[in-house]
Amino acid sequence: MSERIALVDVNNFYVSCERVFDPKLVGRPVVVLSNNDGCVVARSQEAKSLGITTGAPFFQVKQFMQSHGMVVRSSNYELYGDMSARVMEVLSRYGTWQEVYSIDESFIGVQGNPDQLGKLATTIRAAVARSVGVPVCVGVAPTKTLAKFANHVAKHNAHLGGVCSMDSMDPQLVADIQSRVPVTDLWGVGSRTGTRLAGLGITSIADLKAADVTDIRKKFSVVLQRTVLELNGTPCIAHNEERADKQQIMYSRSFSSPVRTIEEMVEVMSIYAQRGASRLMNDGLWATLLTITAGTSRFASGEASFPSITLKLPAPTQDPILLTRLAVGAMREIMLPGASYVRGGVILSGLQPEPEQAVFGIFDAGSDEKHVGDVLGAVKARFGNKSIGLGSGGLATEPGWSMKRDYSSPKFTTEWAEIPVVKA
DNA sequence: TCTGGGGTCCTAGGACCC
DNA sequence: TCTGGGGTCCTAGGACCC
Numbered sequence A: 001m002s003e004r005i006a007l008v009d010v011n012n013f014y015v016s017c018e019r020v021f022d023p024k025l026v027g028r029p030v031v032v033l034s035n036n037d038g039c040v041v042a043r044s045q046e047a048k049s050l051g052i053t054t055g056a057p058f059f060q061v062k063q064f065m066q067s068h069g070m071v072v073r074s075s076n077y078e079l080y081g082d083m084s085a086r087v088m089e090v091l092s093r094y095g096t097w098q099e100v101y102s103i104d105e106s107f108i109g110v111q112g113n114p115d116q117l118g119k120l121a122t123t124i125r126a127a128v129a130r131s132v133g134v135p136v137c138v139g140v141a142p143t144k145t146l147a148k149f150a151n152h153v154a155k156h157n158a159h160l161g162g163v164c165s166m167d168s169m170d171p172q173l174v175a176d177i178q179s180r181v182p183v184t185d186l187w188g189v190g191s192r193t194g195t196r197l198a199g200l201g202i203t204s205i206a207d208l209k210a211a212d213v214t215d216i217r218k219k220f221s222v223v224l225q226r227t228v229l230e231l232n233g234t235p236c237i238a239h240n241e242e243r244a245d246k247q248q249i250m251y252s253r254s255f256s257s258p259v260r261t262i263e264e265m266v267e268v269m270s271i272y273a274q275r276g277a278s279r280l281m282n283d284g285l286w287a288t289l290l291t292i293t294a295g296t297s298r299f300a301s302g303e304a305s306f307p308s309i310t311l312k313l314p315a316p317t318q319d320p321i322l323l324t325r326l327a328v329g330a331m332r333e334i335m336l337p338g339a340s341y342v343r344g345g346v347i348l349s350g351l352q353p354e355p356e357q358a359v360f361g362i363f364d365a366g367s368d369e370k371h372v373g374d375v376l377g378a379v380k381a382r383f384g385n386k387s388i389g390l391g392s393g394g395l396a397t398e399p400g401w402s403m404k405r406d407y408s409s410p411k412f413t414t415e416w417a418e419i420p421v422v423k424a
Numbered sequence B, C: 001t002c003t004g005g006g007g008t009c010c011t012a013g014g015a016c017c018c
Helices: A014-023 A045-049 A058-067 A077-090 A114-131 A145-154 A169-182 A189-200 A206-211 A211-219 A222-231 A262-283 A320-336 A366-381
Strands: A002-010 A030-033 A040-043 A071-076 A098-101 A106-113 A138-141 A163-165 A248-259 A288-296 A308-317 A341-349
Touching: A002 A014, A002 A045, A002 A114, A002 A145, A014 A040, A014 A077, A040 A045, A040 A308, A045 A189, A045 A320, A058 A071, A058 A341, A071 A288, A077 A098, A077 A114, A106 A114, A114 A138, A114 A163, A138 A145, A145 A189, A145 A222, A169 A206, A206 A222, A211 A222, A248 A288, A262 A288, A288 A320, A308 A320, A320 A341
Parallel strands: A030 A071, A138 A163
Antiparallel strands: A002 A106, A002 A138, A030 A040, A098 A106, A248 A341, A288 A308, A288 A341
């Protein structure tokens, strides 16, 4: 009986979600695009085989995709979020603890001898397929870093049937694989660190595993030191079973057409600040810092401008009126009129639970202004997000810069009007 | 013409205090 | 002319992740 960690993740998650509701997509090359239909963020195996890369700008590969009969979808985060919750619920039944690590993957604590662990991994895979309908891979190992690695092995070796439990593997085979897989494929080693490691002759996972930990600590960081320890079987990355409280809430989007005037940017900030305030209320959090940002395209030749400023709020708040007023006022000051902004954002940080003394708006009274937020929230919950808003945030028609989603699938699971109809 | 969004953790350096 | 040392808190920026 040993304690082990399983890392379960959904294969090509967004594409797999689309396929659940549109089985015609099975077996075909499919890609899902980022917000604003900007670039490719998810690809089916068939699309990967045709050479489509993650992050490829859509406009560059559009022709190629059409000529190969690829299916394109805009991202549908409501659908993916709902499907994610279903997968996580199933996984929670199989672990002694669970840490939801991202929208499509979760660590869970598992126990057993090598034989039992292998069977459990297969059982989990079948359970998710049966109750949610998406394919997963399972990696089982003594540490998180190794569980990630095992998952990687499961994914890249079809004959393993989507599971890989390190306890059942021949150690020599593990060593062979680790000497072939580049160190940058490892969880926690990105391209920057990879370049520096290469300078020291460390290019494979096996090289890093054999490196001197104190030397790594000195030359790099405690983060990479932990990775080396974990590769050698010593768990040292803590699990956060209960969701750690959020540290920040960000609402940031690129625009479908550039924003150049103060009037339009005021509209953007007004809407984004109100979205941020709604999220604060949903999460029961109050912000003490407000950051606003905007940016011109990094790919354009025109005048570059990246205005950004952080304001200390007078007291913890979630008030949409105050946040809107401050965001709009600050942006007026720092933006460069005439520059072609392609994105903007509002970040709320210094988050905390309900404070004893909160500030509500520009008046001193308090209760009435708190009321405004509550009423906005209630109306949105009942009639939808676009039903009400303050100032420019209440525009009934979409502004010219708002997000483009030309290839969206319906909200199959979260919108009554869009639930699929089954005819028997 | 058109290149995503939302997070986390760690570190270095400055301000401030005794 | 000489000009400590140690601690905490905060922030900006780097690196990474999906």
